[in-house]
Amino acid sequence: MSGPSFLEKWQQASGDRQSLLCVGLDPELERLPKPLQGGGPEALVRFCREIVEATLPYACAYKPNLAFFEALGPQGWSLLREILAAIPSEVPVIADAKRGDIGHTARAYAVAIFEQLGCDAVTVQPYLGYDGVQPFLAYREKLAFILCRTSNPGARDFQDLLVRSSAAGAEGEETSDSQLTPLYLAVAERVRQWQERHGNCGLVAGATYPRELAAIRERCPTLPLLVPGVGTQGGELEVAVRAGLDEYGGGILVAVSRAILYAGAGSDYALAAGEAARRLRDAINQARGS
Numbered sequence: 001m002s003g004p005s006f007l008e009k010w011q012q013a014s015g016d017r018q019s020l021l022c023v024g025l026d027p028e029l030e031r032l033p034k035p036l037q038g039g040g041p042e043a044l045v046r047f048c049r050e051i052v053e054a055t056l057p058y059a060c061a062y063k064p065n066l067a068f069f070e071a072l073g074p075q076g077w078s079l080l081r082e083i084l085a086a087i088p089s090e091v092p093v094i095a096d097a098k099r100g101d102i103g104h105t106a107r108a109y110a111v112a113i114f115e116q117l118g119c120d121a122v123t124v125q126p127y128l129g130y131d132g133v134q135p136f137l138a139y140r141e142k143l144a145f146i147l148c149r150t151s152n153p154g155a156r157d158f159q160d161l162l163v164r165s166s167a168a169g170a171e172g173e174e175t176s177d178s179q180l181t182p183l184y185l186a187v188a189e190r191v192r193q194w195q196e197r198h199g200n201c202g203l204v205a206g207a208t209y210p211r212e213l214a215a216i217r218e219r220c221p222t223l224p225l226l227v228p229g230v231g232t233q234g235g236e237l238e239v240a241v242r243a244g245l246d247e248y249g250g251g252i253l254v255a256v257s258r259a260i261l262y263a264g265a266g267s268d269y270a271l272a273a274g275e276a277a278r279r280l281r282d283a284i285n286q287a288r289g290s
């Protein structure tokens with residue numbers, strides 16, 4: 001029998017800890033705090049495990065970005081496993097992998113992330129369309145956060161392009177200029193349709209673009225939104241939270257990595273990370289009005 005789903009774990013962890021904060025695990029050897037400098041991969045594992053322990057009371061989820069573990073070479077995945085072992089099974093883990101490929105390759109990615117690594121959710125890019133995402137959605141108890149409006153400056157390059165969205169007009173209908181929609185909203189509309197069929201979709205919407213975040217929430221009132229970009233990338237927490245909340249004052253995971261991981265550079269790094277997580281958790285709650 002399979003265990004609780006991502007959505008069940010998230011709801012529980014979020015309720016227990018009164019938290020919409022997702023702690024990102026993006027460790028870099030060069031940025032380890034002073035006492036761990038030069039300690040290599042073992043020090044990196046110790047660092048992340050201590051960060052997990054310190055932030056656990058304030059986190060509704062963890063989000064390791066696979067890039068930072070792949071960058072460590074062949075042992076990257078085993079190091080990540082050691083870190084994941086420190087996260088209690090009731091707290092969901094989102095593999096930030098930004099995968100997406102033709103169907104049978106996407107299936108292999110889904111096996112790697114859900115079965116080999118045992119993560120509860122994944123980030124996926126939608127450029128290949130439905131068959132590139134469906135293999136992730138086939139795991140009904142897992143969840144796929146699909147990139148919609150990313151937090152980086154280059155997000156404008158493609159995501160703002162006006163496209164003729166089939167969701168905007170009926171099939172075959174003449175589409176006037178007013179029915180053109182920015183690509184990121186076409187993605188939002190399409191994922192809302194996928195959600196009706198699958199029930200395990202979410203969207204990624206950066207805190208650095210609060211207007212776009214609000215437009216996504218308006219079109220997708222019930223989809224879970226993963227919201228990175230607060231802190232180091234300059235997204236304003238309060239504005240982003242207000243833009244992203246659903247009608248029940250929830251529905252978002254505010255993902256923060258560096259502002260927590262590197263809150264302290266000395267021997268107090270774990271304490272400083274815990275404090276940073278607590279402050280973020282509380283600031284999110286204040287913006288929710290709770």
Ligand SMILES: O=C(O)c1cc(=O)[nH]c(=O)n1[C@@H]1O[C@H](COP(=O)(O)O)[C@@H](O)[C@H]1O
Binds near residue numbers: 026152229230231
């Ligand atoms: O999918 C993501 O999590 C993501 C999407 C996005 O649009 N922007 C974004 O920053 N991220 C990830 O979120 C994390 C943000 O890290 P910090 O800026 O250090 O909080 C990194 O792992 C990014 O790869």
